[in-house]
Amino acid sequence: MSSFVGRRQELVQLRSALDHAREGRPRIVLVDGPAGIGKTSFVRRFLAEAGETCLLRASGEAAEVPLEYGVLDQLMAQGQGEPYGTAGPLVAGSALLDRIGLLQDGPPVVVVVDDAHWADVMSLGALTFALRRLRADRVLAVVVVQDAGDLRLPEGLRRLLCDETTLRLRLRGLSAAEVRDLADRHGGLPLTAAAAERLRAHAQGNPLHILALLEQVAAQNLQDVHRPLPAPRSYALLVEETLERCAEATRDLVRAASVLGVSGSLTTAAALAGIDSPLAALEQAVGMGLLQEHGNGSAHTVVFSHPLVRAAVYQRLGAARRSRLHAGAAALESDRVQSLRHRAAAAVGPDERVARQLALLAADEAGAGRWNTAADHLIQAGRLTPAGRTGERRILRAAEYQLLGGDIAQAEGMTETLETMTATPQRQYVLGRIALASGRRERADRLLTQVWREGDRRLARRAAEQLAWSCLARARGAEAAGWARRSIALSPRGDPAGLRDALALAHGICGRFEEGLALVAAVEEEASHTRPELLDGLVARGVLRLWTDDLDGARHDLTRAASARSGLLHLGPMATAYLAEAEYRGGRWDDAIAHSEQAVSLATDSGQRWMRCLAHALAVLPLAGRGDWEAAEAHAEASATWSRYLCDASNTAYAALARAVVRHARGDCAAVVRALAPLRGAERRDGVDEPGVMGWRELLVEGLVRTGDLAGAGAVLDEHEELAERRDRASALASAARLRGLLAAEEGRREEAEAAFELGVIRIKRIDQPLEEALLHLQYGAFLRRGGARRQAAEHLQTARGLFEHLRAAPYLARCRQELAACGASVPGEPPAEPLGLTPQEYAVARLAAGGLTNRQVARELVLSVKTVEYHLGHIYAKLGISSRMQLGLRLA
Template sequence: MFEADGPLVGRTADLARIDRFLEGIARTPGGGGPLLLLGEPGVGKTALLAATTARAEHRGMHVVAAAGAEYRAQLSYSGLGRLIAEAAAAQPPADLGEALSVALGHRDGPPPDHGSVARDVLSLAARLAGHRPTLIVVDDIQWLDPASATILGDVARRMAGFAAGMLCAAREGTESFFDHSGLPIHDVRPLGEADAHDLLERSFPALAPRVRRRLITEAQGNPLALLELPIALDASPRTATALPERLPLSRRLQSAFASRITGLPPATRYLLLLAALDATGDLDVVRRAATGRCGLKHLAPAERAQLIRVHEPAGLHFRHPLTRSAVVELATSDQRRSAHRALARAWQEVPERQAWHLAQAAQGPDERVAALLERAAGVIAGRGDGPAAVAALLRAADLTPQAPERARRLAEAACTSAHLSGDLRDVPHLLDTARRTAPGADSPAMAVAGAAYLLNGSGDIDTAHRLLCGALTTRPAPYDPADTGLADALHTLLLVCFFGGRPELWPPFDTALANYPVPPVLLAAARRTFADPARTGPSDLAVLDEAIAALTHDPDPRRIVRTAITGAYLDRLDGCTEALHRVVAGGRRGEHIAPAIDALFLLGNHAWLTGQWEQLQQAAREGLDLCEQHHYPMQAWVGKYLLACTAAARGHHGTTRTLTDQMNHWAGPRRADTVRAYAAHARTLSALGQGDFEEAYQQATLITPPGTLPPFASHAIWTVMDLAEAAMRTGRRTQAQDHATAARTAGLDTLSPRLKMLVHATGALTADDDRHPGFQDALAVEGGERWPFDLARIHLHYGERLRRARARAQARHHLGTAADLFEQLGAEPWADRANQELRACGTPARTAPRPAGAVLTPQQRQIAALAAAGLTNKRIAERLALSPRTVSTHLYQLFPKVGVTSRAGLRDALKRLDQQ
């Protein structure tokens, strides 16, 4: 959280005091304890915290950091929650304690008293210190929420005696709920004249001596003032005469900014207030809002004072955030409301901004404004800005006169927190407030938020199912298609039913969907393509493909993720990857955590199927980190499933066993059958790789019985070839052939090229004829090289059959291709199988992948270049007068030569070849 920005000037004595404090932490018993840094704004407290953090980490200490934030809405215990989340990110605690868990919303219970919460925090600090010395760092404690500040003050006085310390920083002279009576205090003083001169000399070497002396006098040793004020001046010697005659800089930096603002003309201060409250930097908005009162020419004094920068034609920026804060604080409440009303008029063409300013101008409940703001929250959420959408909904609730409507909006805020912003811990507080506001009131949003909290708390699928079904049955039919809350409830119920994986969960969903006059098309398609893909029809595929095509410019992360989920089982993620990467980028900015987790795992899923297993590892690990940081364990099982499958394919069978044991341990008592199917799939792959075909058969039949693709067993379509292979290898030919027939009868080959490839290969694998054409049909599928692991397995099976039929030359070709692909993927057990078959054909086994610099034929080079440019096999074939099958054959032959497993790596691989 705190990063050092170069060496500190004039802080030798301060750093010596901090070093003594750190040394004391490691001395137990009797070590540890608190230290409070007090000083004026801008004096360098945060810089000292950064230096302390670096020193502590260099000593091998575990540092947990958090900070208060001005002007940010603070829920009770939110500051403490950030601190605990930081601690858990590096050293997950076994148990937070009952009081702390309730306070942070991790479990239900009566509100705990502060003493109990403080004891739990102290116990957690002691456990962390038991692993290694621990430093808790809290900046700007004056801006912490009252509950967190009170608890941390209590903890600070009681933490001596073990290897942990608490270093806090606060502005002197400010009121806070952090009680520092009796705590050791270190005053951070302004710099002396010599040090101030040194700082200016280092930072602004071109300053004229007279200007430098004047600044040292005016800044009174405040480092931030010394670094900011020179920017307001011309570096020429005559600049000193342009300084205001009186610029009283108090000992507090905020006062320095305030004094510069109070000397401005009223019209200028009004324009600054408009700009500060608008915060977009749009000069045209300020101009429209000020119409009839003043013009933009009145900004000139603020420009000359270097409080703002104006970039024509339309940009206005405050030079320092404290300037904006000071402008707002210096205005009276009437002035602020008047400015917000003017800004609302200026933003009348943008309803969500207009609504926000109207809400800030309101003095009491106002349903019209609350309704506008709620609609604005929907627009903001559609752009993916979860925190802003939640803030708008909470303000709308504040302005709502009727208790039931106020409760509904609070529930909407809880729902948005859970499914967009990633603030799952806020959900219990918001729902509790909603229920107290209007006892007995209910809404789909309340059910959605409650279900999300249940699923990620206790993992209670059945209770979440009952909660959602209950909310849906209370809504009058037919449903209003414009009621987004109902659609959200159904999307959530879809996922609950999916993870439950039991047919009896689905009838209430189907009943609710039938209550729409015209069901939402994506939701209706997902009911088949995601929940029961084996029964997907052409119309569903058309809807899905149209929805994916529309993602190019879609800003809504929820719709992007829902669309990708709808197409995941039918191999449609190729068309979603760009949009999913946008969702991940927004998550990294903190705008929408929950969709970003889903997006990462969907990208991991795509990487698994397309052989980009290093990318899979990165995406899954990042997603799992977010799950842990934001308390989304339910979503984590998808990431663990992907890691378990990759580990199985690469022969890391212990990792697969550990991850699948975790899945089964969690899923068993919760009856989460899909999570158990995840585990069975990974174990099937692991067993196949080890040649334990009986175990593979037993695991595969946990997903689906042989010869059938039962309703709602989504995962069954991905394990068709696995089950058939295991059945054939264990002498269950009839079951294997029945399963191949079931896949063909269900029309899986019409759903995606990859499934078509698998259906053809499964038919050939289970046939009595060793020369069955199904293998050739599978290898001829357009774009088959996009799925290298599946492709390599088909080559392996085909090569095994050809060797058995004594067609050794043909067998060697397919077995060699399989070995190359497996080796490129790092799928060692499968590469070993291919090499064993090669030896049986009289060919030495491959000991390493072919060199990346192997020579390509001219035709292969042409094909590789066109494929890297994004052309399909069909278009390449048309351009080169070849058949698509020939193009496909060349591609999977050249991939091992250039050291890639899919088209995604071709461009870089060809670049490397050009440089050799």
């Protein structure tokens, strides 16, 4: 008889979410609540009543947390994690997204991940990546956890589960009426209302505890409200009492099964329990609600009815019996890793032999790039190591592996333990890396500098490397270069690729672009060997090319780097963000919007907090230019939030720039000046003040001119122009000429203004930056119109109009049309907001589809699901009145 009661409102909400998914509106549902509250039963009931669906189901298991991609394997039905290798959760997530997309031709897809808090980190990262990219998919994703804020869940998944678009179903205790219903279904005497309320209050409505009490307490005792109920017992005691009513063989089988985990082979459990014919014992255990039976024949698997049941049985074994059973399981287990796990659990006190084998296994896992699994093995090894430095070294290395695996929260959680250890350089180095990863940079600098001074050659080199990247992230170019050189000097292999890139970027933000580019000039040849670490040089060279106006070269390098996600988990978001900026500067705003949103998503999914401010700031640029105020403002606010978290000169500048760009597009010059106020008057900052890097000075000068602060504008412009001339930075010189024209015109020096604008027209030919060219012609035309030269003004304004229309820069186009109307020139009708009436996402899909890519290839290129691509193509065909890719190509042409 079913013991499921209540949850009517939650079931209605979940069914409604499934209805949305059937219509191509994907939904994510969080089901959470304390252990034993009935989350799994609730989902089972929903699935039983859901009708036809395509179900992908998986569940986490505490003993399998170190098994990388164990949960993802269940969803993918592959049976093992090896096919993902060291690709990382982003690539594995793309594979999951691809599988989900291909399953949607029939009934809607329902993805259920039960006990997600016990899932491995890599699977959760892949799941997060896939769920964030559901757009028009017929998919319902149900994630079951005890607590959505559980630190065992990756930051990106926690944020997704707590997002306002996610339906949260928090299961709480049963009501008194539902307790009565549960008692009726259980087959006992009907409870009175008073007895039901007493039982509800006693068990706090927990159905698992209530069922246990209904099982354990006589019906008359439950009914008699004057007879006190038993004192609250631990769940382990209730389970143990149930177990004690079983036959001896059944008890032995259940206890042996608890050593194997929540699930395990019946054959192995029986051998461990010493039972030749286990089916009768299994039948009784199932009848008592302790175990469930899966499979048949030789493939019998026993599964505990709830993880708490297994935990209760396991905890009540007693130390001697637990050790003996684990030792027996180790002897029966053919898998080396599982056998070693049982040997470790069987150990009574320190066991250096087992600890050493765990450490060797960790080294193998680390060599294959499975950092989180390696860390788990080392932590266990550390606990089994006799007191002393060896155990501490193993724990320290485990924390470092967690950082390398991106599990920053777990590494931070070890800080208190690490601080109790001997204050060796190794400990200081690991604590410094944790501080750096978590944004506590002053502490990181102090610890890492101490390691540089006191550590051995190897540790000093690694500390210097971390200090180089720390300084680089804060736009301290000279310091970054100095630390990179120190680390390179200590490297036994000369010039490591990663340090070469740090040094190249350090030269760049100091204005020594030629030196920086020379360091990465040969990266093309090296990258052809497909070694991922050598692809890092493409990011450095791409960024330097972007800053020196080589937009074609920048797009080439950054496109390759951004697409190589499996080898660039730490730089992929950076490459994608700067690729979006290169496309923005080059007038490819549709691509820029797509890639900037992708960069934000990648930085979020991979937990790279250091990239969040930059990614959001660069996402603002094309959105503000298009007049998409809601999206632009949201990214600008997010950039400001992350800049306050990171608190350094570079991120402060990017956040200020993001706010200023939105205000400039809106035409609010006073707000531009206010937004950039934090950047004024400071000593020169590497990168921040470099012409061609950020461009905040250009916005400030225009804002000061238009708000009447001509002296302030002149001072800023003089400094900016002088440095741009020294660098021979074409883009900065072109904008400087435009701004010089604006300033001279406002000061009444018309001849100087006209000469400056004409110089800008000459300089703009050296670069291919449509927005800057359009602004030049707009402002030159406005200047000429005010001087009465309407015919000449109209020519410049028509040029500007054409460029703005190509960019679909609606706010600037509106100003240009006003100027044309003031000239008396004919103004054509308003162009559509998007080309051919398509949205940016539709236009991106259309271009790739018309270029010959299949739906699956388009999905992979844009990191969407196949179903989303199909959805967009359906809208595209309907809008354009076509029915084939050939017709689409002709329309776009």
